[in-house]
Amino acid sequence: MSLGMVFAILGAALSTALAGIGSAWGVGIAGQAAAGVVSEDPEQFAKVLLLQLLPGTQGIYGLLVTFITLSRIGILGGTQITDTHTGLMYLFACLPIAVVGLVSAYHQGRTSVSCIGLVAKKPDQFGKAMLFPAMVETYAILSLLVSILAITNIK
Amino acid sequence: MGDLDYIYAVARIRVKEKSLLNDTDISQMAGMQDDKSVLSYLEDKGWGDSSSSGDAEKVLLAEEKKTLELMKELKLDLSALELLSYPNLYHNLKAGIKEHCTSETNEQAFYPHEKYNREEILRILQDQDYKALPAHMRDAAERALSVMLETRDGQKCDVIIDRACLDAMSAAGKKQKNRLLRDYVESTVAVTDIKIAVRSLKTGKSAAFLKEALCPCDLLDVRLLAVAAAEHEESLHTFLETHGFREASEALKESPSAFERWCDNRLIETIRPQKTNSVSMGPIIAFYLAKLNEIKTVRIILTAKANGFSEEETRQRVREMYV
Numbered sequence: 001m002s003l004g005m006v007f008a009i010l011g012a013a014l015s016t017a018l019a020g021i022g023s024a025w026g027v028g029i030a031g032q033a034a035a036g037v038v039s040e041d042p043e044q045f046a047k048v049l050l051l052q053l054l055p056g057t058q059g060i061y062g063l064l065v066t067f068i069t070l071s072r073i074g075i076l077g078g079t080q081i082t083d084t085h086t087g088l089m090y091l092f093a094c095l096p097i098a099v100v101g102l103v104s105a106y107h108q109g110r111t112s113v114s115c116i117g118l119v120a121k122k123p124d125q126f127g128k129a130m131l132f133p134a135m136v137e138t139y140a141i142l143s144l145l146v147s148i149l150a151i152t153n154i155k
Numbered sequence: 156m157g158d159l160d161y162i163y164a165v166a167r168i169r170v171k172e173k174s175l176l177n178d179t180d181i182s183q184m185a186g187m188q189d190d191k192s193v194l195s196y197l198e199d200k201g202w203g204d205s206s207s208s209g210d211a212e213k214v215l216l217a218e219e220k221k222t223l224e225l226m227k228e229l230k231l232d233l234s235a236l237e238l239l240s241y242p243n244l245y246h247n248l249k250a251g252i253k254e255h256c257t258s259e260t261n262e263q264a265f266y267p268h269e270k271y272n273r274e275e276i277l278r279i280l281q282d283q284d285y286k287a288l289p290a291h292m293r294d295a296a297e298r299a300l301s302v303m304l305e306t307r308d309g310q311k312c313d314v315i316i317d318r319a320c321l322d323a324m325s326a327a328g329k330k331q332k333n334r335l336l337r338d339y340v341e342s343t344v345a346v347t348d349i350k351i352a353v354r355s356l357k358t359g360k361s362a363a364f365l366k367e368a369l370c371p372c373d374l375l376d377v378r379l380l381a382v383a384a385a386e387h388e389e390s391l392h393t394f395l396e397t398h399g400f401r402e403a404s405e406a407l408k409e410s411p412s413a414f415e416r417w418c419d420n421r422l423i424e425t426i427r428p429q430k431t432n433s434v435s436m437g438p439i440i441a442f443y444l445a446k447l448n449e450i451k452t453v454r455i456i457l458t459a460k461a462n463g464f465s466e467e468e469t470r471q472r473v474r475e476m477y478v
Contacts, residue, residue: 029162033433036166113162114433120169 004087005073005080011094012069015147019062019101026055026109033116040120047126048116054133055108058101061144065097068151086154093150100143108136158435164229165433168442171225172430174201175442175478176449181456185469190460197453211457215450216267222446231439235336238327239443244271244289245320248296251276252312256303291326295319314368321347321370335429335437339444342425345374346418349395349403352384353414356391360384375400412472419474423448426477445477452476 034048067076069090074080081087115129180200184193194211197203204221207213226236243266250264255277265273271288279285280300285293299315302308321344328340348369355365365381375398383394395404406417422444429441452474459469 029159032162033166036163036168037170040167040170110433113166116166117169117433120166121173 002080002082002084002087004082004084007084007087008069008073008081008090009075011091011098012066012073012075014091014098015062015065015069015094015101016059017062018098019105020059022102022105022109023056023059023062026058026105026112027052029109030055030112030116033113037116037120041123044119044123047119047123047129051112051116051119051129051133054112054130054137055105057137058097058105058108058140061097061140062101065094065144065147065151068148069094072151072154089154090151093147093154095147096143096150097140097147100139104136104140104143108133108140111136161436161439162434164231164436165438167229168438171442172445172478175445176200176453176476177478178476181452181473181476182470184453184456185459185473186466187460190457193453193457193460211461215454215457218446218450220267222443222450226439226443229439231436231443232333234327235331235333235436235440236443238324238331238336238340239440240268241320241324241327243268245292245295245316245323247271247273247276248288248292248299249313249316251280252296252300252303252316253309255280255300256307291323292319314364317347317351318368318370325370325372333436333440335426335435335440339422339425339440341372341374342422344370344372346421348372348375348377348380349400350418352380352391353407356384356388410471416472416474419448419451423475423477430477441477448474449476 030052034052037048038045070076072078073090081090111133115132118129119126180196184196187193187196190211194209194214197214198208202218203214204217207217223236247265247268248271250261251273253259254261254264254273262273265276275287279287280296283297283300285297288296295316295318299312302315303312324340325344328337328344331337331340351368352365355368360368362381362385365384366378369377369381371377379398380394383390392404392407395401395407403414403417403421406413426441426444429438432438455472455474456469459472464472
């Protein structure tokens with residue numbers, strides 16, 4: 001296996017690993033807050049579940065980038081990389097979703113915790129409460145787009 | 156436990172905060188005809204338990220018990236709970252010494268306490284088994300009992316115990332990692348020092364007495380406070396206005412009950428920022444203190460109504476609520 005392939009696989013692995021770590025952390029703390037609310041007020045289950053799920057999307061974005069990468073470097077399809085230069089391009093193309101996924105999921109998790117607290121006190125403010133963590137999602141989507149555009153344009 | 160370990164507990168507290176009485180509830184109760192109407196209003200809101208129906212004191216005790224049980228269920232740091240129980244603990248010691256020395260039984264003078272209840276405090280004083288008390292209470296208990304037995308001076312006994320309580324709270328507060336607890340203890344000590352200074356001024360106590368009674372704290376210079384309170388009322392007002400306690404001075408000029416209300420409101424102001432905190436044990440402690448403030452306010456309203464106070468007189472005595 002060429003050094004280029006090693007770099008490309010490293011990029012694919014980091015996309016899922018880092019974004020997944022961020023999502024696991026975010027969903028985890030939001031889940032603790034959601035459990036606290038439901039233990040006192042079970043009627044809020046659906047609302048707090050949605051808020052808990054929001055930080056989980058970064059993990060899915062990371063997985064998507066990993067699949068696209070693997071399907072272009074000869075693992076799930078495409079052609080094998082033979083030069084280091086191309087391998088490094090794949091690695092750097094994967095970094096936006098890997099890094100931004102990790103950081104944004106962490107912050108989205110904390111925002112979700114605060115918004116679960118908001119729903120706990122004022123269930124009728126659920127619509128507004130959804131918007132705050134959704135704003136953090138913007139940056140995860142931007143990094144996903146950059147990663148996909150970069151990967152699909154590597155010749 | 157780290158701050159993030161309290162996420163579940165804080166979320167539960169957020170739901171519980173909805174059941175706290177707000178200023179509208181308090182205003183409504185202050186306007187009611189009598190204590191029975193107030194009690195009925197509270198029971199409709201879920202206060203008390205099956206055994207407390209119709210008995211005001213039992214309803215309040217049941218509410219205190221429920222709150223304490225909730226704190227334990229939420230795994231609130233025990234040292235925090237212990238620190239917040241110091242005033243009740245020292246109060247029990249005071250009541251115990253007086254009962255021991257006068258042989259007048261007054262069970263209602265004691266706060267319920269898991270370990271240091273009336274029987275245990277009286278046993279300790281009877282056997283002079285001071286080692287059975289927490290370390291921070293031993294010296295004060297021995298000195299206060301000795302003073303009471305030798306001089307029968309209840310006021311001197313109270314000064315020794317109150318000062319020991321403030322010293323213990325101050326020392327334990329400084330060791331706390333949680334900022335809210337540190338701030339709350341600092342505010343409590345400062346507000347209590349001001350209360351002592353005000354009472355001493357009204358009873359004409361000397362600067363030497365004040366130096367013995369006041370506990371040093373970071374929010375005010377107790378030496379200057381003692382000097383001001385030993386002089387005359389104007390000096391005390393000047394001290395308060397120039398040391399960040401202008402509202403205390405204004406409340407004092409208004410009436411004694413306005414001043415007492417300021418003391419409690421100041422402590423509620425210390426905990427109010429916790430309403431927007433999502434992590435750490437701060438919101439849980441704030442809820443506990445808010446509940447105690449709520450129970451105290453309800454007790455004031457019930458007493459006022461039972462004694463036929465007017466709506467206006469009752470309103471003057473009620474405290475600000477946390478929510």
